[in-house]
Amino acid sequence: MKPLQSDSTVQNNQVAPSSLSRHLQFLGSPAKLHIEHADLQSLATQFGTPLYVYSGAEIRDAFQSYAQACKGLAEVTICYAVKANSNIHILKLLADEGAGFDIVSAGELARIIAAGASPAKAVFAGVGKTVEEITYALNQGVGCFNVESEQEMHRIAEVAEKLGKPAKVSLRVNPDVDAKTHPYISTGLKENKFGISMQLAPRVYAFANAHPFLQVHGIDCHIGSQLTDASPYFDALDRVLALLDQLATQGIHIHHLDLGGGIGIRYRDETPPKPADVLPKLIEKIRHWAAQSGRAMPSLSFEPGRSIVGNAGVLLTQVEFLKQNEDKNFAIVDAAMNDLMRPAMYEAFHGVTPLIIEQDKPSAVYDVVGPVCESGDWLARNRELAVAPGDVLAILSAGAYGQTMASNYNSRGRAAEILIDKGQVRLIRKRETIEDQLRCEQNL
Ligand SMILES: Cc1ncc(COP(=O)(O)O)c(C=O)c1O
Numbered sequence: 001m002k003p004l005q006s007d008s009t010v011q012n013n014q015v016a017p018s019s020l021s022r023h024l025q026f027l028g029s030p031a032k033l034h035i036e037h038a039d040l041q042s043l044a045t046q047f048g049t050p051l052y053v054y055s056g057a058e059i060r061d062a063f064q065s066y067a068q069a070c071k072g073l074a075e076v077t078i079c080y081a082v083k084a085n086s087n088i089h090i091l092k093l094l095a096d097e098g099a100g101f102d103i104v105s106a107g108e109l110a111r112i113i114a115a116g117a118s119p120a121k122a123v124f125a126g127v128g129k130t131v132e133e134i135t136y137a138l139n140q141g142v143g144c145f146n147v148e149s150e151q152e153m154h155r156i157a158e159v160a161e162k163l164g165k166p167a168k169v170s171l172r173v174n175p176d177v178d179a180k181t182h183p184y185i186s187t188g189l190k191e192n193k194f195g196i197s198m199q200l201a202p203r204v205y206a207f208a209n210a211h212p213f214l215q216v217h218g219i220d221c222h223i224g225s226q227l228t229d230a231s232p233y234f235d236a237l238d239r240v241l242a243l244l245d246q247l248a249t250q251g252i253h254i255h256h257l258d259l260g261g262g263i264g265i266r267y268r269d270e271t272p273p274k275p276a277d278v279l280p281k282l283i284e285k286i287r288h289w290a291a292q293s294g295r296a297m298p299s300l301s302f303e304p305g306r307s308i309v310g311n312a313g314v315l316l317t318q319v320e321f322l323k324q325n326e327d328k329n330f331a332i333v334d335a336a337m338n339d340l341m342r343p344a345m346y347e348a349f350h351g352v353t354p355l356i357i358e359q360d361k362p363s364a365v366y367d368v369v370g371p372v373c374e375s376g377d378w379l380a381r382n383r384e385l386a387v388a389p390g391d392v393l394a395i396l397s398a399g400a401y402g403q404t405m406a407s408n409y410n411s412r413g414r415a416a417e418i419l420i421d422k423g424q425v426r427l428i429r430k431r432e433t434i435e436d437q438l439r440c441e442q443n444l
């Protein structure tokens, strides 16, 4: 295959070494990619591709980086955002580490229950909670609803009254700050659908405070995802604290702050802040505010998703064909946009590397594309890769919003998932079969 002229858009070599994490390393000669001590090529041979593989140690380390950043500073619960990766074995691992959970649907609540976690440690966000979802959550004893509209507050009150079960509520406020991230994953601007405006919040709190079946628990604010700059967190916190002062003058006292998730990860060359860079400073600001206004320090929670699991996972995919059209080379692989939606949806960058680095193997510049019938079905563009048909590639930083955003488009089954943890290789989700896909449409 003729190598293309390299230009500045070409990603030289297969992988930005910085995207390889502590538990994802090339070992041996020839260099083979490993997660902890498991050889990924052997896993691809044993379990087939496409295959998601996660490092339990990486997930634990990432979770502990949050827990340690807050240790001794305040009463803090880290509520892992289930939408990032909702495999029940990963949820169990995190529950065992002490995580609470941020959920957005009855399905996510059912998953944490299946994982053996306590619903009381779950906060339920989302702009469109149905009566059925609210009923289920109250019956299961969900910790708190993060309420996103006045209408939703009324609905929760009605359901709670009907069931005779008081509901704990926090308002998710929209602070109208720019999280400086991709517009599709910014959530804290007034043009976004999320949260209640600062202007409306006092009225909704007053309603909740007066209702016999609502218990005002706290305030919640999540401004967006893949944040690489910490300053929007501080802007949002300033606005939240100002609102709390205003509410206090109405006799509404808030004792819990949920500051959301959103800390980014390195996909290519980003330098996102670490929890230890951000959380202690946020906590210090809250402590200072509480001391100045003569209040007790509130309890806190954070809702990280991507930064817990993103760099703990890779997607393994086999090269089926190398193809050349005009002046473009394609590496056609067996994973596609239905397995990893992020490139098609956000033009997101993911590092790519062959699992085995063979010296002297000729390289060329490829677009790595899947078999789905869409021109947008690409996983990586303009990458210099030394590959041949049959080789297996790792798509890096695929642990968050990978499998959870997967679909059956083109009637493709979802990939299998493997967790490497404490020296063991565990299949944590079977590959979806054609029969699995047909089940909901047959024998009706
Ligand atoms: C309400 C809420 N909390 C937490 C998260 C987790 O965000 P991230 O994965 O960026 O940490 C999200 C997703 O952006 C969210 O919508």
Ligand SMILES: N[C@@H](CCCC[NH3+])C(=O)O
Pocket: 083, 185, 187, 225, 226, 342, 400, 401, 405
């Ligand atoms: N799906 C997004 C993140 C969305 C965050 C949810 N509010 C991504 O893949 O980056």
